[in-house]
Amino acid sequence: MVKEVERAGIPVVHMCTVVPISLTVGANRIVPTIAIPHPLGNPALTLEEEKAIRRNLVGRALKALETEVTGQTVFEK
Amino acid sequence: MIKVVQYINQFFANVGGEEMAHIPAELREGIVGPGLAFQQAFNGEAEIVATIVCGDSYFNENLEKAKAEVLSMVKQQNPDLFIAGPAFNAGRYGVACGTIAAAVKEELGIPVLTGMYKENPGADMFKNKVYMVATKNSAAGMRDAVKKMAPLALKLAKGEKIGASAEEGYMPNGLRVNFFEKERGSKRAVDMLLKKLAGKEFETEFPMPDFDRVEPNPAVKDITKAKIALVTSGGIVPKGNPDHIESSSASKYGEYDIDGVMDLTEATYETAHGGYDPIYANADADRVLPVDILREFEKEGKIGSLHRYFYTTVGNGTAVKSSKAFAAEFSKKLKADGVDAVILTST
Numbered sequence: 001m002v003k004e005v006e007r008a009g010i011p012v013v014h015m016c017t018v019v020p021i022s023l024t025v026g027a028n029r030i031v032p033t034i035a036i037p038h039p040l041g042n043p044a045l046t047l048e049e050e051k052a053i054r055r056n057l058v059g060r061a062l063k064a065l066e067t068e069v070t071g072q073t074v075f076e077k
Numbered sequence: 078m079i080k081v082v083q084y085i086n087q088f089f090a091n092v093g094g095e096e097m098a099h100i101p102a103e104l105r106e107g108i109v110g111p112g113l114a115f116q117q118a119f120n121g122e123a124e125i126v127a128t129i130v131c132g133d134s135y136f137n138e139n140l141e142k143a144k145a146e147v148l149s150m151v152k153q154q155n156p157d158l159f160i161a162g163p164a165f166n167a168g169r170y171g172v173a174c175g176t177i178a179a180a181v182k183e184e185l186g187i188p189v190l191t192g193m194y195k196e197n198p199g200a201d202m203f204k205n206k207v208y209m210v211a212t213k214n215s216a217a218g219m220r221d222a223v224k225k226m227a228p229l230a231l232k233l234a235k236g237e238k239i240g241a242s243a244e245e246g247y248m249p250n251g252l253r254v255n256f257f258e259k260e261r262g263s264k265r266a267v268d269m270l271l272k273k274l275a276g277k278e279f280e281t282e283f284p285m286p287d288f289d290r291v292e293p294n295p296a297v298k299d300i301t302k303a304k305i306a307l308v309t310s311g312g313i314v315p316k317g318n319p320d321h322i323e324s325s326s327a328s329k330y331g332e333y334d335i336d337g338v339m340d341l342t343e344a345t346y347e348t349a350h351g352g353y354d355p356i357y358a359n360a361d362a363d364r365v366l367p368v369d370i371l372r373e374f375e376k377e378g379k380i381g382s383l384h385r386y387f388y389t390t391v392g393n394g395t396a397v398k399s400s401k402a403f404a405a406e407f408s409k410k411l412k413a414d415g416v417d418a419v420i421l422t423s424t
Contacts, residue, residue, distance in 0.1 A: 001310060001390075003291045004404030005419050008412050011294040012308075016423035018137045021172060021198040028293035036134045036169065036424050037095075038357040039311070041364030051370070054363065058370045058420070062380065065303075065418045068296045 002027040013064045013075075015039060015057065023072055029064040030074045033057060079123035079234045082154050083112050084147065084161040084177055086170045089216075090130040095354040098169075102131035102143060104150045111219060115160065118227035123234060127154050133169035134353070140176065147177050152185055158234035159185075163192035163222040164199060166214040166394040168352070171199025179206040188233040192226050195248065196397050204248040208233065211248050214394065303417035306384035308407070310392030310400070311365040311424040312350030313341070313358065322391055324351025330390035330403040332410075335383070340369045352393030353424050365422055384416050392423060 003026050005012040014027035017039050022030045033039035040054045064075045087097045089110040108116055109128040116125050129150050136143040151159055159181045161174035171193040178189040192210035193200055203209060210229065212222040225246035232239060241256075242249045258265065265282070272279040297303050314322060320331045338345075341362035348358040348365065363369045371383045388407040392400065411419065 001308065001392075001400050001404035002421050003289065004401055005308065005408050005411070005421065006291040006294060008405070008408035009294060010408060010411055010416060010419050011297055012419040012421055014421050014423065018169065018172065020140075020202060021168065022423070024198055024202050026290050028291070033422075035138055036098075037353040037355070038364040039422055039424055040367050041357065041361060043357050043360070043364075050364075054367050054370050055373070058367050058374065059379075061420050062300050062305075062374075065297045065305075065420075066300050069293045071293070073293075 011065050013061045015061055019074055023074075026072075028069055028072055029067070030072070031057060031061045031064055032074065032076065079119075079158060079231070080154070080156040081115075081119075081123050081125045081158045081160060081230070081234070082127050082129065082151055082156040083109075083115065083125055084129045084131070084159070084174065085110055085112075086136075086164075086167070086173065087130060087132045088167075088170075090128070092130065092132075095352070096356075098132045098134035098354060100130075100132035101135050102129055102146045102150065104129055104154075111163070111223070114219060114223045115227055115230075118223050119231065122231055123158065126156065131173065133167065133173060136173040136176075137169045143173075144176060144180050148180055148184060151181050151187070156187060158230055159187050159189045160226070160230055161189065161191040163210070163212045163219070163226065164194075164197060165212055165216055165218060165222075166194040166197050168198050168394075171197035172202065173199075175199040175203025175207065175209070178209075179203055182207055188236075190226060190230045190233055192222050200248060205250045208239070208245075208247045208250070210246050297418045300380055300418075301378055302381040304382050304384055304415055305371065305380050306411050306414075306416040306419050307366055307368065307371070307387040308404075308419055308421040309366050309387070309389050309423070310395075311353075311358065311389075311422055312348040312391040312393075313346055313362045313366040313387075313389050314349045316345055316347050318347070318349045322349045322389070324349055324391060325393040325395070327391040327393070327395045328399065330388055330407060332386050332388055332407065334386055335368060336385045338368060339372045341366060350391045350393055350424060352391070358424075365424060367420075367422070371420075381417070384411070384414065386410075386414075
């Protein structure tokens with residue numbers, strides 16, 4: 001799906017936990033996430049702490065969208 | 078007697094489903110689960126001395142650690158052959174099988190074999206590194222998988238010559254071997270042409286490589302003015318799954334209006350996905366589809382706006398062809414609606 005969105009001409013960032021799969025599939029902008037069943041959260045934390053993590057990850061996704069890339073790029077930070 | 082160690086996941090070991098996918102690797106003596114069918118097919122020539130059982134999420138979320146743990150278990154058993162799977166179309170399982178098979182081969186120098194469905198993400202990642210038998214897409218294909226894998230496994234363990242992929246049943250791995258065809262080239266070409274003209278199936282002798290890569294689009298110039306849309310393969314749907322999106326092998330996607338929705342709650346949204354433990358997403362779907370944070374960002378002016386619709390499907394054994402078709406269709410809508418960028422989340 002990532003590739004089809006990209007092919008349609010819309011910049012897209014893939015947020016996922018298993019980065020090697022995303023690389024194999026062909027996503028260009030990738031943000032690694034927390035865990036498979038809760039990529040953008042962590043039930044072990046308090047609601048506020050969880051939101052802080054999510055805020056950070058979504059912020060990173062926006063940064064990825066604002067960044068020019070020439071090939072597959074993983075945004076670790 | 079050939080000594081075999083097999084790697085399987087929590088599901089095939091009968092430990093449990095998604096709720097047990099977090100379990101770390103453990104070594105068990107002898108046969109567990111699918112090993113029985115393999116043992117029978119070995120017909121006294123080989124014995125499964127140990128089975129390593131590991132949760133799919135554990136392996137994929139802790140790749141390096143899990144790999145090291147399983148490697149040391151295999152090393153300790155010092156088998157003549159290592160079999161991983163078969164994983165069919167289970168994505169995380171396939172990646173685990175490919176990863177560990179390649180590591181055992183490279184680091185321990187032990188012959189390895191794995192098997193999975195051709196669309197398993199583990200297939201493209203590892204088919205050129207290890208012998209990988211093409212299986213059907215579900216565990217209903219176990220018999221067929223064992224029938225192909227067991228003889229090839231014995232050959233590998235004995236160090237016998239391995240024939241071409243089409244004869245042995247493994248996925249083409251990019252290696253070319255010279256051989257003499259029975260018919261000469263001109264005849265084969267004309268035969269192929271006749272089949273093609275007659276609309277019959279034919280097999281090319283020179284398949285074109287499939288490099289399906291899409292160039293990245295230019296970056297968003299001003300994210301604070303951009304309209305951002307959310308898309309997910311994590312199966313987030315309004316509570317009750319109104320369009321009945323299937324929990325695996327999805328045949329459709331959903332388009333849902335989130336106008337005025339500030340937060341996805343337990344009472345209003347859930348996941349339809351059957352390929353991961355749903356309790357965390359059902360309790361708070363923002364953990365998969367971050368509507369709450371994007372609303373916050375919208376209010377603070379960090380983004381222009383959050384698009385009024387999100388698009389969702391279940392990426393669990395769903396055919397690549399279907400996913401492509403879904404996304405091609407909704408991308409047109411996104412484009413027409415003036416969406417500037419997409420955040421796509423996967424579980």
